[in-house]
Amino acid sequence: MSDLHIYNSFNRQKEKFESITPGHVGLYVCGPTVSGESHLGHARPYVTFDVVNRYLQHLGYKVRYVRNITDAGHFEEEGREAEDKIAGKALLEKLEPMELVHKYTELFHWGMRLFNCQSPSIEPTATGHVIEQISMIEDIIQKGYGYEKNGSVYFDVKKYAEHYPYGKLSGRKIDELLETTRDLDGQDEKINKVDFALWKNAPPEHLMRWKSPWGEGFPGWHIECSAMSSKYLGTEFDIHGGGMDLQFPHHESEIAQSTIAHGHAPARYWMHNNMITINGKKMGKSYNNVIKMTELFSGNHPILEQAYHPMVVRFYILQTHYRSTLDFSNEALQASEKALRRLWEAYELLKKTNHPGNAVAKDAALNDQVKNFCNECADFMNDDLNTAKVIASLFELAPIINGIKGGQVKADAIDAATFALLQSTFKTYLEDILGLQALQAEQNSNKMDKVLSVLIDIRKDAKQRKDFATSDQIRNKLTEFGIQLKDEKDGTVSYTIE
RNA sequence: GGUCGGGUGGCCGAGUGGUUAGGCUCAGCUCUGCAAAAGCUGCUACAGCGGUUCGAACCCGCUCUCGACCUCCA
DSSP states (O other): OOOEEEEEEEEHHHHHHHHTTTTTTEEEOOBBBTTSSOOOOHHHHHHHHHHHHHHHHTTTTHHHHHHEEOOOOOOBBBBGGGGGTTTTOOOSSOHHHHHHHHHHHHHHHHHHHHHOOOOOSSSSSGGGGGGHHHHHHHHHHHEEEEEEEEEEEEOOOOHHHHOOOOTTTTTTOHHHHHOOOOOTGGGGGGGSSOOOOEEEEOOOOOOOOOOOSSOOOOOEEEEEHHHHHHHHHHHSEEEEEGGGGGGIIIIHHHHHHHHHHHOOOOOEEEEEEEEEEEEEEEEEGGOOOOHHHHHHHTOSSSSSSOOOOOOHHHHHTSSSSSSEEEEEHHHHHHHHHHHHHHHHHHHHHHHOOOOEEEEOOOOOOOHHHHHHHHHHHHHHHHHHHHHHHHHHHHHHHHHHHHHHHSSSSSSGSOOOHHHHHHHHHHIIIIIIOOOOOOOOOOOOOHHHHHHHHHHHHHHHHHHHTTTTHHHHHHHHHHHTEEEEEEEEESSSSSEEEE
């Protein structure tokens, strides 16, 4: 169906993508834990896999994109203690976990919309699938790989490793893991330190709790993804994605659970995006260096020099390959903003440009060049989604588009078919696949247009009288308000609004 | 400590054994009443040391250095 090759973390190499069911793709991406506000670091996987999703669709696949919401866990909010539950407070004073979950889910969706991420086909919640998780745990116990202790259930990793290649995805060796000396919660209940929880007994102060065959508790940290992905995509689906930091233990555990419950690993291709760093360090909760989406868009953060438009952030993310780290800096974001502006203006220009319709190009070399830059975009996407190179190609084309307008390039230098290809390439890649949008809303409201045309006319008169003081005053004042007038070569005046 | 991945021009960032990544910045030029925008040109790098090779930033080894994972984390 295509020549798409993706880097499969499981085998550590690029592989040709072939879907299990022809024409269809099952894509599962680990979603956010909605116990707090989403930050810039979260933007990366969701933008990355949004492009994966978009590109697969572009290739003609029908994609079922499942991205979960993790809303089960030990939730607290600053100033509101989890112990509320047993403190004898009135109901409305207590922390209601679903209140938090709802708030942060909404905020997450808000961010996704601004980033122009397509909504997944299904967005299942962990709390909505407790039954499925319990039944999967029962299955694992029955097959002899799960054991109960004090109302908690653990997965027997050592036993699993004796029969299956545990650690392959994350490059871990069971023997080394067994030697690790870390003191973790509930360690004494486990047979081996490497075992992970499938179900946890809920202490009295724990807010979220469900009845289970093992008493009141809550699901373990990895089982939700296994239960939900198999429910909606089948026990074996095409692509499983997420951040690199989830490779271990999360994805490794998913593989183990699913292998026991279903007899095979859940996904064929594992894709992992790299981290966003700030001053070279990963942006993450534990490092206390996150920039929340709300702060990013408003500029309200000590290290932010300005607010950044969501599209600028999206573009910034896509200028780097998804498997490379991406370092945050004001300078980098500002460079991206300028770059995106320029590229988008070329695109807008391209949409408005008319081609004389000649079937034969006057400049064969240029014509070939244009065709080449257009066509190689597909190759770059097929090569493990190299969005950075796609963008580079589009930038190669921008001067040609601008040149046609500026007169440096004759419109008939390229033929009609190539011009059409140029137009469709920009539309397809910029909008459909990279999912980019204009930085400003449709600026040309009718009234604004009329007001400006009055000013432009006055200025034109002044210029004709060589009254440059007046003409410059008009232009400079407007510039102050963020409206930039441009005297075009053909004598017309255009404007852009920041 | 173990495992893995990086170190590219002023900055951000692609990449391949041999020809220009791209963006931003900067300088010059063209256009312009002047600007802005645009176009053109220039700045031409691959941590260090060895090795393989006709040829390496790209392959191998060593050194230095940064980071990720090993614990909730996108």
